[in-house]
Amino acid sequence: MVILEVKSLQKVYTSRFGGASVKALSNVSFAVEDGEFVAVMGESGSGKTTLLNILAALDRPTSGRVVLDDKDVSAVRDSQMATFRRENLGFVFQEFNLLDTFSNRDNILLPLVLSGIGVRQMEQRIGPLAKQLRIDGILDKFPYEISGGQKQRVAIARALITQPKLLLADEPTGALDSRSADDVMKIFQGVNRTGQTVIMVTHSVKAASCAERVLFIKDGEVYHQLYRGEQTDEQMYQRISDTLTLLTTGGDAE
């Protein structure tokens, strides 16, 4: 079943006084199956941040549509946007974006509090999730008391607690050392195995090699994609780096 469908997205930025216009996305189309783990790769300026902003319902496309679970995202009214995001999407950021005034538990519970969910249900949800992400021992500590890897796991828990249709991750390993990065990628794979759809934007070949499919974006278009199939992480790594070499040297893909 297709959970996310992106149809011929185009995004043109025009400067305020109508001068030069910049085409960030020229024509992007792809579909994501329910339970898929997709990595989006591309160089700086390739348009992947714009794509992610549009997927996050934060920015509106100039033309084209984003359909999440049969619902047209661009048709959601501005006033409903925050609620829509909170109910349907989970976010993981490079800089964790945890609030240091909250304990880790409260950071994770915040989206539920915003949705007005009762205390009992919150407690029911946080227990198994914390166990799964191995953060049950640090729930009552504060973000400034734990390591970067732990912070990212808390952030993942915060993204997952609303049981989102789509988990969007932006360079989730960008601020982590290699060991914590591996650890976090294992977590993503584990979360994905439980059926969670994940879309991750990354520069890191290592991180991308954990995904089932990798989309390459260049000059505002989907330039190429790779499927994992039966390959191991290592084989996937090799293919991704070959593709990236091609991408940057300008040759045609395969």
Place this chain on the structure above:
Amino acid sequence: MKMGYYAKLAGSNLIKNRRMYLPYILTGGGLIGVYHIVNTLHRDERMDAIRGGSFLRSIMGYGVIVMSILAVILLLYAGSFLMKQRRREFGLYHVLGLEKRHIACILFFETLYSMLSSMALGLLLGIALYKACTLLVCRLLQVETIFGFYYINAGTLLATLVFFAALYALTFFGNCLHIARLKAVELLQSAQVGEREPKVKWPLFIGGFAALFGGYYIARTVDNPLVGISVFFIAVILVIIGTYLLFMAGSIVLLKWMKKNKNFYYRKRHMAAVSGMLYRMNRNAVGLASITILMTSVILMISATSSLYVGIEDSLKKGHPYDLVMRYYYYETAADGGKVIRALPEESMKEALETAAAENELAVSDVRSQRYLSCAFLWHDGRLTGDRSVMDGTENMADAMDMLDSIAEVVFITAEDYAAMTGLTIPLKNNEIAICNLSKGQLPTGRVLAIDQEELRIVKELEEFPVDVSSMLEVNIITQSYGIVVSSEEFQALYKMQKESYGEYASEIVTNMLCNFDDDSAAAEAQDRMRARTDELLRPMVKEAAEGEVVDDAIAFYWDSKYDTEEAMLETNGSLLFLGILLSVVFLFATILIIHYKQIQEGYEDSGRFKIMEKIGMTEREVRQTIRSQMLWIFFTPIAVAMLHNIMAFSILESMLKLFYLQDVRILIACMGISFAVFLLLYVIIYHITAKEYYNIVHERSVYGVSYFDR
């Protein structure tokens, strides 16, 4: 060239940071303006020409001292606040290659600019409003304005400017020192380095509670104003300590308790606010406590001074049932060779008064005499006693203070006089009395009042007593006082009895002449002439009336007119009210500045947090609500506590104001209520301005960072 560059940079810095510098310049201007006004009033010799002017000048002398202290505290506080907020900016300059002395150079120009703008604003305000202030003073003192328009005294102007220039110089050097001590990396580092969640400090909490309730207890229980003044300071200090400790520890206890209550805490309106406040409470507590103390003092100050002023008329009415009270005494040698005091015959006094009034073309009415005997007794073993041996045991002050509470002042009048003054007759036998409780003290239990060997049976309790006792200072200090109506024979018996007990300290029977004037303003104007003429008329009568030989020049002429009292009250109470208004305005400024800066600082700190919350799905409306609920707490806790302090201080304030002849509690209640309402109104306005500012800070940052995934 180079200097010009720094000067330009400094100018653009001020404009860029106008959110912080505008309040700074306004506060500086306000302080300079008010300081200048107070200082000019203090030095303006033209003030001596108006009634009460010289008293106002001397009071303004204290005003100058208070203003100086306040100006030093506020400007240094604001200066160091600005420095702390701009640390990163200076760090950036440093990294870009400006040396510390260059930064000092920029600082110099910034300080210079803000000083010059504040001075310009302040002098403009000071000079423009000086006229308004003198008008207000004249109105408060109820004298005619005699001044021309603007008054500029070069010496005063210079003194003001020099004082503030020194202050700004001090701020500048303080800031340079601050910059010099910082390291480049530290300059760049943002302020937040994982502040720990504060722990509950139980000893502080318990200590705070004890201090606060100790202070409240003292304030509520002391009703003797003489004891009150000495104890009042202890109560004030206890309450201040309690306020600080409870804001430091109590707030944390309260917030932690809120946090523990999950159904309350996990609500979108409470969660961010509660944890945000808890996180910052270590830093905030002192500021909030200071704001509370400032507000408490503003409300106390303005309600005390305004009720004294408003109460003038009422206390005149109560203190002077008759427009004029007069007595005339002389001393003559007695048969045994000693001196005795004698009053002139009532007819002579009446005649002299009426003559003097007629000569001054004043119509008098209700001219009558009044006799009373006022003496003090001690409550001892359930009876009043004049036995001096009971008192002899008390040698130190503390015992004497204790004894104050058991002193009762008793005013006796005869039933004839009572009937003459009130038109009511009370038939009284020799050992029977009618009693009026003039104080909050206890009436004797049972129907018998024992005064030494006399056993007096109470046959009637009176609601009102016709003798003007409130003008006697003793009655205001002494907690128990009674007015007693007795038969003429009993009156004489009591007089003799106390004469025997007290000997040379005994009281004499007072004979007063009372009268009313038909035309108040004419009477007020003619008081001095009336008084002199009456004296002139009465002096020769002493010789005629004397039975023995008159002791030379030993004449006691007592003249207490409503008009003289009114003038004196207007003079002191009007001056006090004016000072109260000025200081309240300045204190209010101080409160507003501190709370405004506090919120701006928090806005900058919170903008990152709200950005994160928006990222994970908080709507703009929810951000507004959270901000509002957080700000409501920060703003209105101090004012609620200040209100509580004032309510607790009410009774001690009331008894102290009695010393200044404030009679009617309702005036104090009304004045306090109105001051409070006005203060609250201003405060709500400031709250709205600050909340908007805070929201803009939070909002503009998240608007600029529109992309969620933007770095």
